[in-house]
Amino acid sequence: xxxxxFAALDNDKLQELSLIARERRSSAxxxxxxxxxxxxxxxxxxxxxxxxxxxxxxxxxxxLAFFGPGDILGEAAVFENKPYPASAQSVSETRLVGIKxxxxxxxxxxxxxxxxxxxxxxxxxxREAQSRLRDLAGERVEQxxxxxxxxxxxxxGDTLPFxxxxxxxxxxxxxxxxxxxxxxxxxxxxxxxxxxxVTIADKVKLKLLSEGxxxx
Amino acid sequence: xxxxxFAALDNDKLQELSLIARERRSSAxxxxxxxxxxxxxxxxxxxxxxxxxxxxxxxxxxxLAFFGPGDILGEAAVFENKPYPASAQSVSETRLVGIKxxxxxxxxxxxxxxxxxxxxxxxxxxREAQSRLRDLAGERVEQxxxxxxxxxxxxxGDTLPFxxxxxxxxxxxxxxxxxxxxxxxxxxxxxxxxxxxVTIADKVKLKLLSEGxxxx
DNA sequence: CGCCTATTTGAAAACCGTCAAAGTATGTGG
DNA sequence: CCACATACTTTGACGGTTTTCAAATAGGCG
Numbered sequence: 001x002x003x004x005x006f007a008a009l010d011n012d013k014l015q016e017l018s019l020i021a022r023e024r025r026s027s028a029x030x031x032x033x034x035x036x037x038x039x040x041x042x043x044x045x046x047x048x049x050x051x052x053x054x055x056x057x058x059x060x061x062x063x064l065a066f067f068g069p070g071d072i073l074g075e076a077a078v079f080e081n082k083p084y085p086a087s088a089q090s091v092s093e094t095r096l097v098g099i100k101x102x103x104x105x106x107x108x109x110x111x112x113x114x115x116x117x118x119x120x121x122x123x124x125x126x127r128e129a130q131s132r133l134r135d136l137a138g139e140r141v142e143q144x145x146x147x148x149x150x151x152x153x154x155x156x157g158d159t160l161p162f163x164x165x166x167x168x169x170x171x172x173x174x175x176x177x178x179x180x181x182x183x184x185x186x187x188x189x190x191x192x193x194x195x196x197x198v199t200i201a202d203k204v205k206l207k208l209l210s211e212g213x214x215x216x
Numbered sequence: 217x218x219x220x221x222f223a224a225l226d227n228d229k230l231q232e233l234s235l236i237a238r239e240r241r242s243s244a245x246x247x248x249x250x251x252x253x254x255x256x257x258x259x260x261x262x263x264x265x266x267x268x269x270x271x272x273x274x275x276x277x278x279x280l281a282f283f284g285p286g287d288i289l290g291e292a293a294v295f296e297n298k299p300y301p302a303s304a305q306s307v308s309e310t311r312l313v314g315i316k317x318x319x320x321x322x323x324x325x326x327x328x329x330x331x332x333x334x335x336x337x338x339x340x341x342x343r344e345a346q347s348r349l350r351d352l353a354g355e356r357v358e359q360x361x362x363x364x365x366x367x368x369x370x371x372x373g374d375t376l377p378f379x380x381x382x383x384x385x386x387x388x389x390x391x392x393x394x395x396x397x398x399x400x401x402x403x404x405x406x407x408x409x410x411x412x413x414v415t416i417a418d419k420v421k422l423k424l425l426s427e428g429x430x431x432x
Numbered sequence: 433c434g435c436c437t438a439t440t441t442g443a444a445a446a447c448c449g450t451c452a453a454a455g456t457a458t459g460t461g462g
Numbered sequence: 463c464c465a466c467a468t469a470c471t472t473t474g475a476c477g478g479t480t481t482t483c484a485a486a487t488a489g490g491c492g
Contacts, residue, residue: 054346056354057427064346076339076346079332085343108332115331116295116324122338123292127301129345130270130280130292136352137388138272141448163470172353174449179472195457195470212273357480379438390481395440411438411489 020103024096032073032088032096039077039084041098045069048094053169054086063169065125066091072121078104136172139212142181144171146210149191149200158200167198236319240312248289248304248312255293255300257314261285264310269385270302279385281341282307288337294320352388358397360387362426365407365416374416383414 024043026032032043035054050067064086067073077084078101099107108115128151135144148171152160162170168178182198185191190206192199200206240259242248248259251270266283280302283289293300294317315323324331344367351360364387368376378386384394398414401407406422408415416422 054350056350057359058354060354062350062353064349075335076343079336079339080343082343085346105332108335109328112325112328112331115328115335116321119291119324119331119334119338120295122335122342123295126338126342126345127292127296127298129342129349130301133280133345133348133352133388134270134272134278136349137278138274138276143273164472165470172349175471176450176473177448180448183472193471380440381438391439392441392482393480395438396480399440 017099017107020100020107022098024098026090026094026096028090028092030090030094032090032094033084035085035087036083039074039082040101042075042078042101042104043073043099044097045071045073046095046097049091050094050096051089051091052086053089061169062172063166064129072118075118075122141171141173141177143210143212144173145178145181146206149198150203150206150210153200153203158203160198160200161196162198163196233315233323236316236323238314240314242306242310242312244306244308246306246310248306248310249300251301251303252299255290255298256317257290258294258317258320259289259304259315260313261287261289262311262313265307266310266312267305267307268302269305277385278388279382280345288334291334291338357387357389357393359426360389361394361397362422365414366419366422366426369416369419374419376414376416377412378414379412 023046024032026048032050033039033041045067047069050071050073052064052067052073054062054064056062073088073096074084076082108118131151135147139147145167148167149160152162160167164178164182165175167182168175171178182191182193185206186193188205190200190202190209192201239262240248242264248266249255249257261283263285266287266289268280268283268289270278270280272278289304289312290300292298324334347367351363355363361383364383365376368378380394380398381391383398384391387394398407398409401422402409404421406416406418406425408417
């Protein structure tokens with residue numbers, strides 16, 4: 001989801017932004033904010049990788065998204081005067097640009113093109129969330145996993161840097177189930193994998209799987 | 217989700233909008249657009265009730281949302297140059313205001329306050345979608361159903377005009393399972409129900425259920 | 433009254449989560 | 463450089479929740 005929201009900014013605008021922005025750094029596995037925290041800041045990822053997640057009632061983690069450079073973070077909270085709806089943690093060494101809520105709104109009133117960029121990003125995320133909703137509500141684990149991998153590969157290429165644990169948390173299943181399915185796929189030559197990494201070897205077969213059980 | 221996006225409009229703006237807008241009417245159970253249709257129009261619901269849904273690979277319907285007067289429709293498509301990501305059907309007699317994609321963007325460039333309204337609406341929907349994702353990925357059917365009912369009651373009051381079928385499609389389960397759980401709740405005095413309608417009778421107990429299994 | 437849709441109940445089976453235990457990379461400190 | 467700790471991966475067995483299939487009942491509308 002490389003969405004360089006502020007790519008369109010010329011130097012004047014950057015200058016203007018710098019007045020209301022502040023840099024924040026965080027090392028690997030540090031929490032940027034918790035679900036429920038008051039939400040004064042809106043962030044743009046400058047460098048690194050951030051995981052956004054929620055917890056279930058019995059303590060399992062559900063990963064909503066991974067964000068990288070150019071992605072925005074904390075928008076839902078800032079535009080609604082509500083606490084952050086999810087937690088964010090840096091996965092690797094990360095550099096963020098933080099913008100105060102109030103300043104951001106003023107800035108956007110003056111720069112409608114940036115607003116449109118944000119609308120576009122939010123639309124895209126909403127679309128993705130809805131697609132995942134459909135999957136979680138109606139598909140089997142095997143299909144959910146295959147769709148997940150395919151969706152991830154659109155953005156990240158065929159080699160996906162995630163552990164089974166993370167894949168499970170994204171697909172809404174358990175590590176054991178994920179391992180069982182991936183093992184099967186490895187035998188069938190659909191994927192390859194090393195520790196902490198899965199590589200899609202046969203995208204065609206994976207697509208077939210994602211479309212449902214062998215109807216017939 | 218009564219979000220009167222265009223409530224802030226004064227007469228001048230309304231006049232301006234009327235140049236790029238067109239009214240569209242549709243009677244009950246008519247399709248407004250299908251998932252995958254090219255998306256030239258953005259809609260605001262003026263009157264009636266609209267159901268937005270997606271189909272699973274084995275033909276089950278997943279209801280993403282019901283929209284009423286003031287709600288916007290088709291935004292994800294219009295701001296992204298992609299086909300509609302879900303289908304929309306009128307549930308009752310409905311009146312819509314349709315706005316052409318191109319015209320809308322121009323309009324928003326001139327009225328940044330409306331853009332902010334839209335951002336706020338999208339944020340709120342994204343928040344809801346993510347919360348549902350969490351539920352679907354990590355909670356039992358009983359908890360999903362109770363959360364669903366509670367969420368719906370925030371917007372619609374304690375009497376919810378939905379069939380078991382629709383509730384199932386929203387909670388991502390089957391009609392039979394929903395019936396079994398609701399029957400249980402009825403016995404326990406948590407809800408009442410008549411054909412096509414469920415009334416929450418004991419919100420406190422329902423909230424307890426939504427928070428997970430009786431820990432301990 | 434008759435038809436269509438919504439609701440209900442039962443029984444069997446499938447899918448997947450849970451628990452337990454062991455094997456295997458990776459990195460750290462001695 | 464080795465030993466150890468840690469995190470990731472793997473496998474097996476069991477059980478529970480939920481789906482599936484089948485059939486019956488009940489409510490509402492023409």
